[in-house]
Every structure is written in C-alpha cells, then in structure tokens.
Amino acid sequence: MxxxxxxxxxxxxVEVLAEYLRASGxxxxxxxxxxxxxxxxxxxxxxxxxxxxxxPGIDGLELTRRxxxxxxxxxxxxxxxxxxxxxVGLELGADDYISKPFSPREVVAxxxxxxxxxxxxxxTSRLLRVGDLxxxxxxxxxxxxxxxxxxxxxxxxVLAMMAAHPGRVYSRLQLLEATxxxxxxxxxxxxxxxxxxxxxxxxxxxxxxxxxxxxxxxGYKVEDRG
Numbered sequence: 727m728x729x730x731x732x733x734x735x736x737x738x739x740v741e742v743l744a745e746y747l748r749a750s751g752x753x754x755x756x757x758x759x760x761x762x763x764x765x766x767x768x769x770x771x772x773x774x775x776x777x778x779x780x781x782p783g784i785d786g787l788e789l790t791r792r793x794x795x796x797x798x799x800x801x802x803x804x805x806x807x808x809x810x811x812x813x814v815g816l817e818l819g820a821d822d823y824i825s826k827p828f829s830p831r832e833v834v835a836x837x838x839x840x841x842x843x844x845x846x847x848x849x850t851s852r853l854l855r856v857g858d859l860x861x862x863x864x865x866x867x868x869x870x871x872x873x874x875x876x877x878x879x880x881x882x883x884v885l886a887m888m889a890a891h892p893g894r895v896y897s898r899l900q901l902l903e904a905t906x907x908x909x910x911x912x913x914x915x916x917x918x919x920x921x922x923x924x925x926x927x928x929x930x931x932x933x934x935x936x937x938x939x940x941x942x943x944x945g946y947k948v949e950d951r952g
Contacts, residue, residue, distance in 0.1 A: 735781055775798055779812075816920065
C-alpha cells in the first residue's frame with residue numbers, strides 16, 4: 727500500500743486529500759509545515775509527497791529540492807497565480823504540479839500516474855546512442871561524450887522517449903505521457919520546463935541544437951545523427 731505525504735497548512739485541504747487517498751487504497755501521512763514534513767518523511771519514507779508551495783517554516787520549493795535529493799517523487803501544489811513558483815519547482819525536479827483549486831479525484835489520478843511511471847521505469851533496456859549523446863535506460867544514466875549528466879526522473883523519461891526514435895517528432899502531450907502516464911491537456915508547459923532543464927544540463931543551445939530540436943507548433947525531437 728503506497729504511502730503519500732500530504733503537506734499543506736490548510737487543515738481542510740489536508741483532511742479532504744487524506745480522506746480521498748485512503749479511500750483509494752493509499753496510506754496518507756500529513757504535515758502542516760516544512761519542519762513537520764521533513765520529520766514525517768524521515769519517519770515514514772513516503773512513496774510520494776504532495777507539497778504545497780506556500781508553507782511556514784520551510785517552503786515547498788526547498789522541500790521539493792530535499793525530497794528529490796532523497797529520491798522521493800514530488801507533486802507540487804500551487805495557486806494559479808504562482809506560475810513562477812511552478813516553473814522553479816519543475817526546475818528543482820518536481821515530477822508534476824497541480825493548481826488550486828483542484829478536484830481531489832484529479833489529485834488521486836495524478837498520484838497514481840506518477841507512481842506508475844516510477845514503477846514502470848524505462849520501456850527498453852538497450853543503450854541509446856545519438857552522436858555524442860548516450861542514454862542507458864537500464865542504468866538510467868545519460869552521458870555526453872564521457873561526462874555523466876545528472877537528470878531528474880521526469881527529465882530522463884522525456885529524453886529517453888525521444889532518444890529511442892531519433893528524428894521522430896513528439897508532441898508535448900505525448901511527452902507528458904512519458905512523465906505522468908496520462909496526458910492532461912493544459913499541462914504541456916510542464917514538458918517545456920523539463921526540456922529547458924535537459925538542454926541546460928546537456929549544454930545544448932536551442933538556437934543551434936546538437937541534440938534536441940523544437941518543431942514549432944508540434945513539439946520536440948532528438949536530432950537524428952545517423
């Protein structure tokens with residue numbers, strides 16, 4: 727039974743989400759501030775954390791950074807006016823984000839999707855090589871030349887999906903499926919943030935791409951160097 731840590735200083739939100747999660751077969755652990763969340767994560771080792779951005783003590787962005795460093799998947803919960811925080815959270819490695827107000831059923835669906843993706847891992851074990859870029863799905867390792875590039879889970883899944891078929895153009899919704907397991911229209915900017923992070927870590931200039939090219943009006947592709 728997967729454990730989900732729900733972190734929000736709004737007691738009503740915490741109660742509703744915990745109730746829905748438990749009714750859906752999850753174990754729900756709750757915290758109302760950053761320090762309590764860290765203590766709960768240390769004691770319970772959750773399978774996923776639902777993290778509100780605006781928290782007392784330690785904010786949600788810092789929690790996201792710490793949880794990602796510990797290998798705990800994170801779904802960031804933000805108000806619709808906190809777009810900058812959403813993008814920063816994705817750059818820190820958040821696996822997904824949900825905007826308030828939200829449907830508790832959607833939250834449960836997204837929790838399931840992220841956990842499925844984490845369990846599923848790569849769909850292929852063969853080494854993928856495109857020019858100087860090497861992607862090893864089995865080891866979940868990326869190299870440019872001989873240098874290892876550290877990517878988050880979601881960033882790796884996006885890159886591996888494209889690298890498996892160089893030259894093929896993927897829409898944002900298709901790439902979103904690689905990170906969440908389901909396509910949620912309206913959340914394509916999540917993919918844009920992941921691609922931006924991947925490019926930065928690969929040292930790829932979007933104006934003169936070596937690896938990832940933007941196909942205007944469609945999506946992205948890994949350049950076919952064969």
